[in-house]
Amino acid sequence: MISDLCKKMLSKSLWLFHTNCGACNGCDIEVIDVLTPYYDVERFGMKLVGSPRHADALVITGSVSRQVAPALKRLYEATPDPKVVIAVGTCAVGGNIWFDTYNILGGADKVVPVTVYIPGCPPRPEAIIYGAALALGMVPKKVKPQREQHVPRGFDLDAYIARWQDTPVVTR
Amino acid sequence: MSPETLQKKFLKGLTEQFPDILGKLREYVPGQLIAVLSRDELPKVTKYAVNQLGARFVITVATDQRDKTGDFGISYILAFDEEKQFLVLHSNLPADDPRIESVTPDVPAANWAEREAYDMVGIVPEGHPDPRRLVLPDDFPAGIHPLRKEYEYNTRFPSEPQNAPPRMPPPEGSTVVPLGPFYPTLEEPAYFRLFLDGERVVGSDYRGFYNHRAVEKLGDSELNYNQVPFVAQQICGICGQVHSCAYVEAVERACEIETPMRAKYIRTILLELERIHSHLLWVGLAGHIIAFDTVLMQLWRIREPVMWLMERVTGNRKHYSSNLVGGVRFDITLEAAEDIRRVLDKVEEEFKAVVDAVLIDTSLMARLKDVGILTEENARALGAVGPTARGSNVAIDCRVDHPYAAYDQLDVQKQVQDGCDCWARTLVRLYEVFESIRLVRKALDQMPGGPIMAKIDGSLPADRIGLCSVEAARGESHHYVRTGDNNRPYRWRLRAPTYPNLQAVGCMIQGVNLADVPICIGSYDPCFSCTERVETLDVNTNEIRVYTREELQELSRRKTLG
Numbered sequence: 001m002i003s004d005l006c007k008k009m010l011s012k013s014l015w016l017f018h019t020n021c022g023a024c025n026g027c028d029i030e031v032i033d034v035l036t037p038y039y040d041v042e043r044f045g046m047k048l049v050g051s052p053r054h055a056d057a058l059v060i061t062g063s064v065s066r067q068v069a070p071a072l073k074r075l076y077e078a079t080p081d082p083k084v085v086i087a088v089g090t091c092a093v094g095g096n097i098w099f100d101t102y103n104i105l106g107g108a109d110k111v112v113p114v115t116v117y118i119p120g121c122p123p124r125p126e127a128i129i130y131g132a133a134l135a136l137g138m139v140p141k142k143v144k145p146q147r148e149q150h151v152p153r154g155f156d157l158d159a160y161i162a163r164w165q166d167t168p169v170v171t172r
Numbered sequence: 173m174s175p176e177t178l179q180k181k182f183l184k185g186l187t188e189q190f191p192d193i194l195g196k197l198r199e200y201v202p203g204q205l206i207a208v209l210s211r212d213e214l215p216k217v218t219k220y221a222v223n224q225l226g227a228r229f230v231i232t233v234a235t236d237q238r239d240k241t242g243d244f245g246i247s248y249i250l251a252f253d254e255e256k257q258f259l260v261l262h263s264n265l266p267a268d269d270p271r272i273e274s275v276t277p278d279v280p281a282a283n284w285a286e287r288e289a290y291d292m293v294g295i296v297p298e299g300h301p302d303p304r305r306l307v308l309p310d311d312f313p314a315g316i317h318p319l320r321k322e323y324e325y326n327t328r329f330p331s332e333p334q335n336a337p338p339r340m341p342p343p344e345g346s347t348v349v350p351l352g353p354f355y356p357t358l359e360e361p362a363y364f365r366l367f368l369d370g371e372r373v374v375g376s377d378y379r380g381f382y383n384h385r386a387v388e389k390l391g392d393s394e395l396n397y398n399q400v401p402f403v404a405q406q407i408c409g410i411c412g413q414v415h416s417c418a419y420v421e422a423v424e425r426a427c428e429i430e431t432p433m434r435a436k437y438i439r440t441i442l443l444e445l446e447r448i449h450s451h452l453l454w455v456g457l458a459g460h461i462i463a464f465d466t467v468l469m470q471l472w473r474i475r476e477p478v479m480w481l482m483e484r485v486t487g488n489r490k491h492y493s494s495n496l497v498g499g500v501r502f503d504i505t506l507e508a509a510e511d512i513r514r515v516l517d518k519v520e521e522e523f524k525a526v527v528d529a530v531l532i533d534t535s536l537m538a539r540l541k542d543v544g545i546l547t548e549e550n551a552r553a554l555g556a557v558g559p560t561a562r563g564s565n566v567a568i569d570c571r572v573d574h575p576y577a578a579y580d581q582l583d584v585q586k587q588v589q590d591g592c593d594c595w596a597r598t599l600v601r602l603y604e605v606f607e608s609i610r611l612v613r614k615a616l617d618q619m620p621g622g623p624i625m626a627k628i629d630g631s632l633p634a635d636r637i638g639l640c641s642v643e644a645a646r647g648e649s650h651h652y653v654r655t656g657d658n659n660r661p662y663r664w665r666l667r668a669p670t671y672p673n674l675q676a677v678g679c680m681i682q683g684v685n686l687a688d689v690p691i692c693i694g695s696y697d698p699c700f701s702c703t704e705r706v707e708t709l710d711v712n713t714n715e716i717r718v719y720t721r722e723e724l725q726e727l728s729r730r731k732t733l734g
């Protein structure tokens with residue numbers, strides 16, 4: 001449903017807000033790379049914006065650390081509907097090698113619902129463009145989506161989030 | 173101790189002041205002196221070495237060694253860059269009373285290091301001017317120090333929100349502008365609170381360590397020698413090769429492994445190629461920050477062939493997975509060497525055209541000149557490294573000062589500028605690209621044949637200490653390895669270049685216009701991922717305040733009086 005809606009509403013211009021949630025930088029740079037002349041994602045109408053309130057899609061990199069989780073949640077809420085969430089890189093997809101260390105939640109979907117997963121460490125710029133196109137329904141899906149079971153973590157995320165309510169997330 | 177070391181100047185100074193230190197100094201690895209001191213002596217020697225003998229404070233290493241000797245260990249690592257020497261001052265602290273006198277009041281560069289030692293291992297720096305939580309997340313339970321051996325790397329600690337460290341109160345009469353944790357100019361999360369008087373920054377408060385991933389804990393507890401380099405490279409997406417190279421060289425030095433020369437050359441070539449693409453990236457981003465997007469587009473266009481080249485040579489655009497203890501995993505073939513030369517010729521030609529345009533561009537100069545001043549004294553006092561230091565006339569470059577890989581055979585030229593501003597830091601990076609291209613060509617010409625991996629029989633010896641500094645694009649990355657049993661490191665400590673440079677930022681943005689803050693923060697090429705590999709932190713930068721409190725008060729008063 002959401003992808004039908006997105007297809008209709010967003011396919012001509014998708015504005016992305018990119019957030020690093022504990023990534024090593026590798027993925028972030030590849031995300032910027034798709035904007036530069038060789039890949040030039042702007043020809044599809046996609047561009048990076050400076051505030052989640054202007055964005056149609058969240059691009060999440062990194063394995064989501066304890067500190068960043070509440071801010072990410074608030075970011076998700078600040079993005080207007082309909083929205084797509086794109087997890088870029090093995091870290092955001094499943095936590096990578098630090099998926100179970102004490103400070104890491106292990107992937108973006110532990111905190112917010114994710115529409116498209118783009119694995120790779122880092123994924124090639126072509127893969128990122130393909131993933132974004134997939135999210136918009138511009139290219140046909142090759143796999144059926146599967147529901148993942150929620151894995152409970154050892155501490156109370158909502159308690160975090162309550163504490164962070166008063167912290168500003170984005171300021172220009 | 174070798175006879176050359178005995179001749180060194182700093183040693184004379186040290187033994188004059190502390191005669192009995194001579195008997196305690198040991199040199200297991202050339203260029204690395206280790207002294208085990210009492211806990212009263214250690215701060216005195218550190219202060220004297222830094223303030224009188226000109227040593228550069230590198231990092232502290234706190235170790236939980238209760239399973240071996242029943243106590244905690246703390247080492248202060250100092251570097252004498254001109255004399256190519258590291259000095260490790262070590263002290264053992266009783267398990268029930270791990271206290272040591274803080275050196276931060278006299279050695280400001282030690283500020284974060286001492287706070288981190290408390291957070292991670294629980295060693296109390298007594299008399300520290302700002303003993304708040306640095307690395308751990310706000311709601312981390314009090315009294316738990318995750319690097320202690322009793323905790324597993326994957327323990328899930330409960331949430332205790334009341335532990336959040338206090339925020340710094342803004343000076344009277346100023347406006348607070350929060351910046352972050354997600355904001356458009358920089359890639360990584362960090363939370364700055366800027367205190368403004370009108371448009372001018374009069375103070376700042378920084379909260380970072382959003383990217384802490386418990387890398388050190390993984391290395392100390394779970395991984396063996398040859399697994400660590402693969403984790404180390406993922407600390408940073410730009411300088412991954414730097415971290416894995418620093419780690420393997422530290423282990424090789426500690427265990428006296430003879431790495432084949434060809435392997436060292438291959439490491440050097442990969443490191444320099446990494447520097448080239450990192451600097452191109454930075455100059456582009458700097459252009460972007462000041463809204464000169466042509467620079468961004470041009471430089472990233474020039475950079476992309478380097479990324480393709482890396483993929484052809486190593487198999488991945490980033491994270492080359494090339495290093496193992498004792499050598500490298502793949503060779504650079506003749507065809508690959510040709511490929512590298514061809515790409516570099518093109519990059520050099522195109523980059524030259526851009527640099528010629530940048531150097532005479534008045535709008536760039538207007539935004540970068542005399543902005544974000546970091547004076548030479550401040551750069552030294554805060555231990556700044558890399559282009560940040562070299563832009564402030566501090567001529568340190570580990571490739572020359574503490575040679576590793578094959579740099580001792582390449583005759584590296586340090587690029588130093590004395591402008592102390594963002595422009596000087598930009599110039600350093602521009603010229604370093606040409607220098608790196610020259611080094612890669614020279615290394616390809618000189619590279620000897622032979623094996624690329626040393627033979628290692630049996631397990632590596634335990635309880636040896638190795639240090640290695642590698643000059644990343646952003647500055648010195650320092651790795652400390654203490655070897656352990658079963659082919660695992662006992663303690664692995666790393667310090668990324670952004671760690672000291674970030675402490676200098678409060679100083680840099682003091683007094684600048686609000687609109688110049690992003691380029692100032694950008695100008696030292698921050699890499700929070702590297703710095704924060706361990707956990708989450710809250711920092712107030714009051715240690716690097718240029719204004720005294722009186723001056724600040726004066727300022728706000730003047731404002732009120734109009």
Ligand code: SF4
Pocket residue numbers: 022023024025026027028061062088089090091092096120121122123406409
């Ligand atoms: S997936 Fe790889 S490149 Fe991306 S953030 Fe994680 S470690 Fe870095």
